[in-house]
Amino acid sequence: MGIIRARKLGYEYHRYDENGQEEGATRAIDDIDLDVRAGQFVAVLGHNGSGKSTLAKHINALLIPTEGTLWVDGMDTSAEGELWRIRQRAGMVFQNPDNQIIGTVVEEDVGFGPENMGVPTEDIWKRVEESLQAVGMAAYRSHSPNKLSGGQKQRVAIAGVMAMRPQCIVLDEPTAMLDPNGRREVLRAVRELNRRENVTVILITHYMEEVVSADRVYVMDQGRIVMEGTPRELFTRVEDLKSYGLDVPQVTLLAHGLKKAGLVIPEGILTREELVDALCRSS
Amino acid sequence: MSIELKNVSYLYSPGTAYEMRALEDINLVIPEHQFIGLIGHTGSGKSTLIQLFNGLLKPTGGQVFYNGEDIWGGDVSRKDLRSQVGLVFQYPEYQLFEVDVFKDVCFGPRNQGLDQEEAKRRARAALEHVGVPEELFGRSPFELSGGQKKRVAIAGVLAMDPRILILDEPTAGLDPRGRDEILRQIRALHETRGITIVLVSHSMEDIARYVQRIVVLDRGHIAFDDDPRRVFSHYRELEQMGLAAPQITYVMHDLRDRGVPVDVDVLTVEEARDNILAVLKGKGAGHAT
Numbered sequence: 245m246g247i248i249r250a251r252k253l254g255y256e257y258h259r260y261d262e263n264g265q266e267e268g269a270t271r272a273i274d275d276i277d278l279d280v281r282a283g284q285f286v287a288v289l290g291h292n293g294s295g296k297s298t299l300a301k302h303i304n305a306l307l308i309p310t311e312g313t314l315w316v317d318g319m320d321t322s323a324e325g326e327l328w329r330i331r332q333r334a335g336m337v338f339q340n341p342d343n344q345i346i347g348t349v350v351e352e353d354v355g356f357g358p359e360n361m362g363v364p365t366e367d368i369w370k371r372v373e374e375s376l377q378a379v380g381m382a383a384y385r386s387h388s389p390n391k392l393s394g395g396q397k398q399r400v401a402i403a404g405v406m407a408m409r410p411q412c413i414v415l416d417e418p419t420a421m422l423d424p425n426g427r428r429e430v431l432r433a434v435r436e437l438n439r440r441e442n443v444t445v446i447l448i449t450h451y452m453e454e455v456v457s458a459d460r461v462y463v464m465d466q467g468r469i470v471m472e473g474t475p476r477e478l479f480t481r482v483e484d485l486k487s488y489g490l491d492v493p494q495v496t497l498l499a500h501g502l503k504k505a506g507l508v509i510p511e512g513i514l515t516r517e518e519l520v521d522a523l524c525r526s527s
Numbered sequence: 528m529s530i531e532l533k534n535v536s537y538l539y540s541p542g543t544a545y546e547m548r549a550l551e552d553i554n555l556v557i558p559e560h561q562f563i564g565l566i567g568h569t570g571s572g573k574s575t576l577i578q579l580f581n582g583l584l585k586p587t588g589g590q591v592f593y594n595g596e597d598i599w600g601g602d603v604s605r606k607d608l609r610s611q612v613g614l615v616f617q618y619p620e621y622q623l624f625e626v627d628v629f630k631d632v633c634f635g636p637r638n639q640g641l642d643q644e645e646a647k648r649r650a651r652a653a654l655e656h657v658g659v660p661e662e663l664f665g666r667s668p669f670e671l672s673g674g675q676k677k678r679v680a681i682a683g684v685l686a687m688d689p690r691i692l693i694l695d696e697p698t699a700g701l702d703p704r705g706r707d708e709i710l711r712q713i714r715a716l717h718e719t720r721g722i723t724i725v726l727v728s729h730s731m732e733d734i735a736r737y738v739q740r741i742v743v744l745d746r747g748h749i750a751f752d753d754d755p756r757r758v759f760s761h762y763r764e765l766e767q768m769g770l771a772a773p774q775i776t777y778v779m780h781d782l783r784d785r786g787v788p789v790d791v792d793v794l795t796v797e798e799a800r801d802n803i804l805a806v807l808k809g810k811g812a813g814h815a816t
Contacts, residue, residue: 291702293672339700393769394569420700421617423568423729425769450702453774489704494732494774494796501800507807516774520781523803 247317247412247444248303248334250278254311255298255467272298273309274467280460282411285438285445287455287475290464291489296448299464300416303446304334317411332361335405339417341397350392350400351376351385357408368407375403378441379433395426399433406437412444413437419451427451452479452493456514463488476512495519528594528690528723530557530580530612535589537575549575550747553589557691562717562724564734564755567744568769573727576744577693580725581605581612610639613689617696619680623668628659628679631668635687646686653685654678657712674705681709685716692716693725698733706730710737735759735773735794743768756792775799 255273258266272295280286290296301307302314305321317333319326338344347353354372363371376382379399384392389400398418405413415434419427431454437443447454455461461478463471465488471478478485479496492500499513499522509522537550550572557563557580567573578584579591582598582605591598593608616622625631629647632654636646654664657678663671668679677697684692694713698706714737717724728734734741734755741758743751745768751758759765762772762780779791779799789806793799 292674292700292705294702417700421696423769424731424771425568427729450700450706452703489702491703495778497796498775498778498799498803501796502803505800505804507804516778516781519778520785523782523787523807524785526807 245315245318246279247282248278248280248446249315250276250302250312251314252277252312253299253302253309253314255302255307256310271467273302275312276467276469278462278469280412280444280446282444283438283442284459285435285457286447287458287461288446288448288464289450289452289455289461289490294464294488295467296464297416298467300336300414300446300448303412303414304336305330306336328361332408333410334412334414335408335410337398337401337405337413337415337418339420341394341401341421344401344404345389345397348388349385350381350387350389353389353400354403354407357404361408371407371409372403375406376400378406378437379403380429393426394422395429398422398426398430402430402433402437406441406443410443412446414446414448416448417450418447419449419454427454452491452496456493463490465489475514479514480512528559528611529592530691531555531592531595532579532586533590533592535579535586535591537572537579537584538587541587548747550579550586553749555742555749555752557723557725559690559723560717560721562714562737562739563726564738564741565725565727565744566729566731566734566741566770570746571744571768572747573744574695577614577695577725577727580691580693581609581614583609583614610635610687611689612691613684613687613693615677615681615684615692615694615697617699619673619676620669622680622683623676626667627665628654628668628671629664631679632682632686635683639687649686649688650682653682656685656716657682658708674701674709677701677709678712681713689722691723691725693727695727696729697726698728698730706733713737731759731771732773732775735775743770755794759794760792 253273253276256269256271258269261267288296305327308322314321316330319330321330345353347356351372354375355368358368358371376385379402381399381403389397419430434445438445456475458475461475462469479492482492482500485492495516496513499509499519503509508526513519532553532555535553539547539549565573579586585599596603598608623631625634629650632650633646636649659678697709710733713724716722741755759772759776762776765771775796779789779793782789783791790802793802
């Protein structure tokens with residue numbers, strides 16, 4: 245059984261007017277089945293309001309399903325009493341690093357999570373060290389977080405989650421506010437965690453280039469999963485993705501355009517190396 | 528309607544232990560009717576620079592001119608300046624505060640001293656221009672989605688009828704469709720109203736597609752100030768500065784390195800496609816029959 249599993253998951257919230265009268269209900273998540281195996285790198289795409297963040301918040305029990313069930317490492321998130329164990333298994337990183345960094349020194353910030361869990365002091369330092377190493381920020385351990393660049397801050401936030409030794413890490417648009425270099429740094433750190441520490445990664449993003457190396461990609465629309473597959477399978481369906489308000493990476497789009505114009509190019513080009521190779525072969 | 532910066536520098540907390548130089552010796556002219564992209568790594572000084580444009584910050588060295596007049600020289604009303612040089616911040620929630628969308632957008636023109644009717648007319652036109660549907664006018668701005676909030680924030684500034692509109696990362700966090708819509712509307716403002724646009728963005732692909740001129744900031748200095756093709760031809764230097772060129776630029780350079788004589792200056796996917804097709808056709812090969 246997968247580490248994250250959802251069965252007929254649904255989430256409905258109600259809107260109220262000023263007088264407390266119900267105005268209506270919105271189904272943010274609608275009948276989702278999901279099975280993420282331990283160690284997988286999964287990406288979730290979808291336009292704003294498609295339900296991605298609502299789904300993410302279910303994974304560490306910030307939200308409890310109104311229908312169906314979600315299991316994290318076999319624990320039902322709606323079962324009371326499992327909350328802390330669930331949050332320890334599935335850590336979460338949000339879009340804005342400034343909202344999730346609390347320490348005045350990098351190592352203090354990273355140590356906050358394990359300290360809060362009651363980990364013995366010696367172990368905390370060990371975990372802080374290892375987590376900072378894992379995201380390439382060990383050299384900054386005694387720095388003040390507010391002097392760091394966006395990409396560095398976000399990596400500190402990821403180290404803070406890693407220090408709690410989660411099996412799974414959910415990143416909700418972690419690169420949306422970063423410059424190109426910050427984006428590269430964060431992505432590299434996330435891939436390393438996945439590859440080396442075998443941490444399961446669930447990456448929510450609007451940048452199509454970031455999902456190219458995922459094992460599996462889910463596309464959400466109106467609270468449902470509407471497309472699913474490997475990046476290559478998905479990115480051959482350019483028109484379908486566009487109909488859901490999404491894009492494809494520039495290289496894929498260029499390959500698609502060239503193929504349509506009659507060039508002999510394989511389907512589902514994902515990287516610039518693939519495209520350049522294909523074009524050099526055909527020229 | 529131009530802004531000119533002469534030898535401008537800006538120090539945060541001057542004279543203290545926390546003194547930090549954000550900008551140094553900036554010389555820059557923003558003429559009428561241009562669509563300018565401003566790029567730079569985090570901490571390069573972009574946000575400081577745009578706050579100097581409309582007098583929210585006072586330079587610690589050098590001068591800022593608006594239509595030839597020194598804005599800190601004494602005669603210039605900075606209140607007027609701010610309604611002519613509109614600034615939309617990165618987090619729209621920081622500049623939305625009224626009980627409903629329509630009142631929020633009316634605030635600027637009312638504050639400029641316009642009467643109720645004129646303010647309403649302006650607000651309506653501005654909301655329409657950025658594609659906010661009428662059924663949202665009565666909603667609280669805080670109930671809206673991220674993309675809608677951004678539109679309302681832009682409309683609030685637009686309703687003051689600025690000559691220059693500065694947008695700090697207007698598309699951060701938006702999905703591709705929302706991003707394209709907002710950028711197209713910004714381009715339409717530039718084309719139909721002749722407004723000068725300064726677009727701050729981390730997306731090199733967007734910058735390449737929309738702007739006429741790119742200003743690159745690197746650690747408080749202007750590293751490049753040129754048309755997009757020339758700026759992106761320095762892609763290796765841009766990488767050193769924590770930036771990049773659009774993905775397409777790299778494809779074209781790779782092809783050229785492998786002996787396919789394509790044009791490395793293209794900026795968009797469409798241009799790249801047409802150029803590659805033309806080059807391969809010219810060689811009389813590579814086509815499916």
